[in-house]
Amino acid sequence: MRLQGKVAIVTGAASGIGKEIAAAYVREGAKVAIADLNLQAAETVAAGLGGPDHAIGIAMDVTSEAQVDEGTQKVIDTFGRLDILVSNAGIQIVAPVEQFEFAKWKQMLAIHLDGAFLTTRAALRQMYAQPEGGSVIYIGSVHSKEASMLKAPYVTAKHGLIGLAKVVAKEGAKHKVRANVICPGFVLTPLVEKQIPEQAAQFGISEEDVIKKIMLKDTVDGEFTTLEDVAEAAIFFAGFPSNALTGQSLVVSHGWSMQ
Ligand code: NAD
Numbered sequence: 001m002r003l004q005g006k007v008a009i010v011t012g013a014a015s016g017i018g019k020e021i022a023a024a025y026v027r028e029g030a031k032v033a034i035a036d037l038n039l040q041a042a043e044t045v046a047a048g049l050g051g052p053d054h055a056i057g058i059a060m061d062v063t064s065e066a067q068v069d070e071g072t073q074k075v076i077d078t079f080g081r082l083d084i085l086v087s088n089a090g091i092q093i094v095a096p097v098e099q100f101e102f103a104k105w106k107q108m109l110a111i112h113l114d115g116a117f118l119t120t121r122a123a124l125r126q127m128y129a130q131p132e133g134g135s136v137i138y139i140g141s142v143h144s145k146e147a148s149m150l151k152a153p154y155v156t157a158k159h160g161l162i163g164l165a166k167v168v169a170k171e172g173a174k175h176k177v178r179a180n181v182i183c184p185g186f187v188l189t190p191l192v193e194k195q196i197p198e199q200a201a202q203f204g205i206s207e208e209d210v211i212k213k214i215m216l217k218d219t220v221d222g223e224f225t226t227l228e229d230v231a232e233a234a235i236f237f238a239g240f241p242s243n244a245l246t247g248q249s250l251v252v253s254h255g256w257s258m259q
Contacts, residue, residue, distance in 0.1 A: 001028055001029040002028045002029070002235055002238075002239040003025055003028035003029050003030040003084070003235065003238055003239055004028070004029035004030075005029065005030075006025075006029070006030040006031075006083040006084055006238070007030065007031050007032075007033075007075070007079040007080070007081050007082050007083050007084070008022075008025050008030050008031070008032045008033070008082075008083065008084035008085070008086065008238065009032075009033045009035050009058075009071075009072065009075055009082065009084070009085050009086070009119070009123065010022045010025070010032060010033070010034060010035065010086040010088055011035045011036070011060065011062050011085075011086065011087055011088050011089040011115065011119055012035075012036055012037075012062075012088045012089030012090060013032070013034040013035060013036055013042065013045060013086075013088065014034060014036035014037075014038045014041035014042045014044075014045055014057075015036075015038075015041065015189065015190055016187070016189030016190060016191060016227070017088060017139060017184065017187060017189060017227060017230050017231075018034075018036075018086065018088040018089070018139075019034075019045055020227035020228065020230065020231045021086055021088065021230065021231045021234045022034055022045065022049065022055065023049060023231070024228075024231035024232070024234065024235055025084070025234075025235070025238065026049045026050065026054045026055055028235055028239075030083075030084065030238075031053075031054060031055065031079045032046075032049065032054070032055045032056075033055070033056050033057075033058045033071075033074075033075040033078075033079075034046045034049075034055055034056070034057050034058065035058040035059075035060040035062075035071055035075075035089075035119075036057070036058075036059075036060065036089070037059075037060070037061050037062075037089070039057055039058075039059040042057030042058065042059070043057035044057075045057065052078075056075070056078060058071045058074060058075060059071065062087075062089045062111060062114070062115030062116075062118060062119055063110040063111055063114050063115055063118075064118075065118055068115075068118040068119055068122050069118075069122050072119070072122035072123060072126070073122075076126050081126070081130055082123055082126040082127060082130075082134060083127070083130075083132065083134045083135065083238075084134060084135050084136075084137065084238045085119055085120065085123040085134070085135075085136045085137065086137045086139065086234060086238075087115065087116045087119050087120065087136070087137070087138045087139065087161075088139040089111060089115055090111060090112055090115075090139065090191070091107075091108070091111055091191065092151070092154055092191050092192075092194070092195060093107070093108055093153070093154075094150040094151055094154075094195060094198055094199065094202065095150060096149070096150060097152045100152060100153070104153075105152070105153045108153035108154060108157060109153055109156070109157055112153075112154070112157035112158065112160075112161070113157050113160050113161070113164075116138055116161055116164055117164065120136055120164070120168060120179075123136060124136075124168070124172065124175075124177060127172070127175060127177045128172075128175040128177065131176075132176060133172070133175050133176025133177045133178070134176070134177050134178075135177070135178050135179075135180075135237060135238050135240070136165070136168055136172070136177065136178065136179040136180075137179075137180055137181075137182060137234055137237050137238065138161040138164065138165055138179070138180070138181045138182070139181075139182055139184070139230075140158045140161045140162060140181040140182060140183045140249060141154070141158045141183055141184060142183055142184070142185050142251060142253045142256050142257045143155045143158040143159075143183075144158040144159055144161060144162050144181060144183045144249060145159075145183060145249070145251065145257045145259045146256075146257050146259075148214075150199070150202060158183075161181055162181050162249050164179075165179040165180060165181045165247060165248075165249070166179075166247045169246040169247030170247070172246070173243050173246065176243065178237070178240065178243060178245060178246040179246060179247065180237045180245065180246060180247070180248045180249065180250065181248070181249035181250070182230060182233045182234060182237065182249075182250055182252060183249050183250065183251040183252065183253065183257070184225050184229070184230045184252050184253060185219065185224070185225040185251075185252065185253025185254055185256045185257075186215045186216065186224055186225060186253075186256075187224060187225045187226065187227060187229075187230060188224050189227070192215075195210075196210050196211065196215075199214060216254075216256075218255075218256045218257075219253065219254035219255055219256045220254055220255035221254055221255075222254075223254045224254075225252055225253055225254060229252050230252055233250055233252050237250075
């Protein structure tokens with residue numbers, strides 16, 4: 001029970017990595033808000049984690065200032081405090097730079113960067129008011145450190161999260177607020193399953209080759225990172241007890257990136 005008595009918001013937690021982190025946090029004793037665009041799916045996940053004593057579903061489009069502020073306030077009103085923010089909600093859109101639609105570029109930056117900013121701002125207002133402070137965790141990516149073709153806004157946004165985390169680490173220190181980034185390699189979630197056929201079509205290769213020759217090519221062992229691997233790192237950052245670990249990014253990727 002490494003997170004007993006803590007309260008967390010996990011954005012995009014109706015699916016994939018966020019859902020796994022939310023479940024791991026509940027197992028470790030935290031109360032968790034499943035904040036997602038998809039309220040019905042968020043409520044189903046919350047019910048599966050034991051209902052309102054353990055988890056609640058919150059409707060939140062992370063690109064909406066009003067929804068982020070109202071949703072965060074609802075979590076504070078329900079559970080009385082806020083110790084952990086996991087800024088995880090994200091999508092992927094792939095295309096070469098010269099063909100990238102401006103509207104889609106802006107949509108990507110809005111979800112990944114505006115979303116991180118808005119949820120951080122709302123969380124800090126509560127964390128700064130608590131003597132215990134809190135922990136802000138961004139779900140970056142190996143693409144916070146490395147580039148891949150077809151992913152210009154994703155790579156740009158994921159690099160940007162490291163900058164945001166470093167500023168929050170500096171500003172938050174005197175309030176005992178830590179900020180760190182987890183940078184996963186490829187994890188088989190709906191976000192990645194969608195990319196496999198898309199990249200096969202874009203590069204004119206088989207889906208098997210997308211996995212072997214693109215996605216896992218630079219790992220040390222040809223393995224996908226698992227949901228459990230990422231959740232373990234998220235527990236570690238959430239429970240770390242001092243400012244010794246702040247402003248950092250941790251790559252969990254089977255050695256794809258060693259930066
Ligand atoms: P996913 O598609 O399984 O889940 C994403 C969730 O985010 C969904 O529940 C969706 O409803 C929600 N969401 C989308 N837009 C939203 C918005 N505007 N507001 C609130 N919620 C919204 O994806 P995933 O693979 O679990 O990805 C989660 C995060 O992990 C993303 O930031 C992604 O970039 C990052 N990531 C994923 C991988 C991977 O290989 N899957 C690797 C590195 C980083």
